[in-house]
Amino acid sequence: MKKISTVAELGQQISTWKRAGKRIAFVPTMGNLHQGHLSLVSKAKKLADKVIVSIFVNPLQFDDKTDLSVYPRTLDADIQQLSEVECDVVFTPTAEVMYPNGMEEQTRIIVPGVDDKLCGQARPGHFDGVATVVTKLLNMVQADVAVFGEKDYQQLLLIKKMVADLDLAVEIVGLPTFREKSGLAMSSRNQYLTDPQRIQAVEIYRILNAIKTEIEKGEADFITLEQQAIDELKQLGFEPDYVDIRHAGSLEPAKSTDKMLRILLAARLGKARLIDNIACELK
Ligand code: PAF
Numbered sequence: 001m002k003k004i005s006t007v008a009e010l011g012q013q014i015s016t017w018k019r020a021g022k023r024i025a026f027v028p029t030m031g032n033l034h035q036g037h038l039s040l041v042s043k044a045k046k047l048a049d050k051v052i053v054s055i056f057v058n059p060l061q062f063d064d065k066t067d068l069s070v071y072p073r074t075l076d077a078d079i080q081q082l083s084e085v086e087c088d089v090v091f092t093p094t095a096e097v098m099y100p101n102g103m104e105e106q107t108r109i110i111v112p113g114v115d116d117k118l119c120g121q122a123r124p125g126h127f128d129g130v131a132t133v134v135t136k137l138l139n140m141v142q143a144d145v146a147v148f149g150e151k152d153y154q155q156l157l158l159i160k161k162m163v164a165d166l167d168l169a170v171e172i173v174g175l176p177t178f179r180e181k182s183g184l185a186m187s188s189r190n191q192y193l194t195d196p197q198r199i200q201a202v203e204i205y206r207i208l209n210a211i212k213t214e215i216e217k218g219e220a221d222f223i224t225l226e227q228q229a230i231d232e233l234k235q236l237g238f239e240p241d242y243v244d245i246r247h248a249g250s251l252e253p254a255k256s257t258d259k260m261l262r263i264l265l266a267a268r269l270g271k272a273r274l275i276d277n278i279a280c281e282l283k
Contacts, residue, residue, distance in 0.1 A: 001083045005092050007140055010052075013089060014142050023048040026143035026170075028134060031055040032072040033081050036178035036186035040147045043175055045086040047145045053082055054091040054137055060103055061129030072188055091141070098136060109135050111165070114158040117251055118264055119275065122241050130155055131162050138163075138170055146170050151177040151185050153262060153277045157251060177276070179205070185276045192272035201269055203236050204276050211245065211263050212280045220256035233267050241266035241273070248279060259283075 004010050017024060025048035027040045037053075044051045055078055062068035075092065082090050099106050108128050114120070115127035138146060148156045156174045163172055178186045183205035184198070193201055207229050214225055222245040229243040246253060248260040264277040 001079075001087050002089045003079060003092060004089055005094070005097065007093070007097060010089070010091055010140055017050050018142070022050050023145075024050050024052060024141065024143045026138070026141045026146040027051065027053045028137050028146065028148075029053060029055055029078075030057045030071070030188070031078045032074050032188040032191075033078045034178075034186045034188065036149055036151065038081065038085055039178050040149060040175055041082070041085050041087055043173070044145070044147045047147070047173065048143075050088045051086060052089045052091055052141050052143065053087050054093070054141070056091075056093055056098060056133070056137075058098070058129060058133040059095055060099070060106065060132055061126050063123045063125050072191060091137075098133065106132065108132050109162060109166075111158045111162045114154065114161055114251060118154050118242060118244060118246075119266060120154070122266065127155070127158055131158060134159055135162065135166070135168070138168055143170055145173055147173045147175060149177060150174050151187065151276065153264060154251060157249075185274075187274065189272045189274060193270060197270050197272070200237065201272075201274060203233070203238075204265055204267065204274060205278075207232060207243070208263050208265055208276060208278045211243075212278060215245070215261065215263075215280050216282070222254055222256070229265070233265075237269070239268040241268065245280075248281075 025044035027044050029037050041051060041053060057071050057073060059068055079090055109131035110128050111131050120127050150156055160172050163170060182202045184202050211225050211229055226243045226245060230240045233240040243265045246262050246264060247258050248262040254261050259282045261280040262277055263280055266275045
């Protein structure tokens with residue numbers, strides 16, 4: 001596995017592969033890799049001949065400076081893990097490489113309709129930062145396919161819309177959330193949890209599934225289901241941000257006649273802001 005940190009060297013590697021007719025898959029990450037990321041890498045390898053993983057903690061997508069400063073950076077361990085799976089290039093640009101004229105001067109990508117709800121409300125500017133960095137990375141990497149996790153479901157929809165709206169020549173593939181045995185969705189932010197909080201955090205997946213069961217049984221009063229879940233999270237010691245039942249494609253509040261639903265949840269537990277979501281598909 002090659003480690004590349006400049007756009008010029010990355011460009012040379014990609015030209016060589018393209019000349020040889022190789023298909024390229026891309027997995028963008030912010031590092032602190034876990035099994036969830038590695039599952040994206042192994043899917044990427046099934047979809048292409050060559051796999052590029054980027055590791056860049058993108059300052060543009062952090063609305064909270066403290067969150068950015070404490071975000072776990074574990075580059076050596078990440079590179080070690082990637083060298084043990086089928087990753088051909090790890091791209092590790094600095095902020096100067098990504099934003100040579102500084103962040104204030106950086107042209108931004110805004111994805112209307114997706115960026116202003118759910119996590120977009122709680123984290124102003126977050127999705128502009130995501131859309132901007134992903135566009136830049138996609139342009140640098142020139143991949144045929146890019147792989148993202150469904151754990152960040154709103155992000156996945158945002159990127160799919162952005163790629164369609166900007167006619168970017170890349171296929172976006174979403175993969176189901178990778179979970180611990182307990183059901184807890186894998187996330188770099190789980191390491192902010194204490195041991196008792198980690199046990200408590202499992203309640204998130206249980207509550208999501210309880211909502212799904214109620215809907216499958218015919219409950220169509222979504223507002224009440226959402227409110228009950230919020231109350232339950234509070235009782236359990238979480239600070240809920242939202243529990244929402246949405247249309248899986250538009251992320252608009254779900255109607256009782258909708259068939260393809262997504263149940264999404266964000267809540268703080270101690271130092272961690274945890275997000276999770278599950279599909280609920282009705283016949
Ligand atoms: O999901 C992430 O880790 C980040 O939001 C991404 C897509 C790598 C952009 O910085």
